[in-house]
Amino acid sequence: AQSVTQPDIHITVSEGASLELRCNYSYGATPYLFWYVQSPGQGLQLLLKYFSGDTLVQGIKGFEAEFKRSQSSFNLRKPSVHWSDAAEYFCAVGDGGGGADGLTFGKGTHLIIQP
Amino acid sequence: EPEVTQTPSHQVTQMGQEVILRCVPISNHLYFYWYRQILGQKVEFLVSFYNNEISEKSEIFDDQFSVERPDGSNFTLKIRSTKLEDSAMYFCASNQGHFGEAFFGQGTRLTVV
Structure with missing residues (x-):
């Protein structure tokens, strides 16, 4: 059965700093991977x-994610976070x-x- | 921008009562879904619906649950006899088709007392 692990329950980042949210998946075939955000x-x-295709995908709001098959990971990154990025982030397969x-x-x- | 709308935003019901959660998917979408999120836990797939029938359902979706698309626009989730453990946020989603994006509604928070 497929599964997704997000090892970090909470992450605190200063505004303007870079961000990486981790996601590991378990799936037998080629997965279809997603990142969702939920604001309050x-x-x-x-x-x-x-x-x-290209393992580095660009998304909205300046986010990107990289698919690494060897590590079964699909980590989300952003080079400089804004206060409006505060939210809950979900990885899905x-x-x-x-x-x-x-x-x-x-x-x-x-x-x-953090300001 | 088209969106999935869910009503009500919050519903409180007594244990044993029936509840119907309502969703209006995006009009040209073909696939419809219900998910739930118990407080502090992950979002869990309940059921998908396509061409007026259930396509896939999880083990959570037992005989207490049913879905319906009664009038071509609404998509409902019925829980026949609610239990305390049914308390959760219920999300509706719709998708135009394969390789499309699933659009989620804002959720209905169901509280069973």
Whole structure:
């Protein structure tokens, strides 16, 4: 069965500093990988996704993620965080490209931005 | 920008009562989903729905749960006899198709007392 691990429950970063959120997955075939963000009181918004091709994917809001098959990882990065990036971040894996098959989510990482 | 809308945003119900959570997916989307997130835990897949029938369901989605698309626009999740452990945030999502992005609603917080 597929699974997703986000080892960091909380991360605190100073505004303007770089950010890396970790995500490891377990999946037998080529995974379809996603990062979602949830701001307080909001739904889940897709930041970026990886299906195939270039292993470095660019997303919205200045985020990027790199798929590393050898490490079963799909870490999310941002070179300089803004206070508005404070939110809950979820990594997810799917096996159908987002069609009939549901996504398997990690537990999430709560990002706190220090002024 | 089109969005998935869910109502109500918060519902409190007594144990044993039936609840219906409502969702309006994006109009040209073909796949519809329900997920739930128990407080402090991960978002869990419940069910997907395509072409007016369930495509896939998780082991969480037992006989207490049902889904329906009654009128071509709404997509509902019914819990027949709620239990305390059904308390969670329930998210609806929709997707145009394979390799598309799943758009999520803001969620309905269900509290069973």
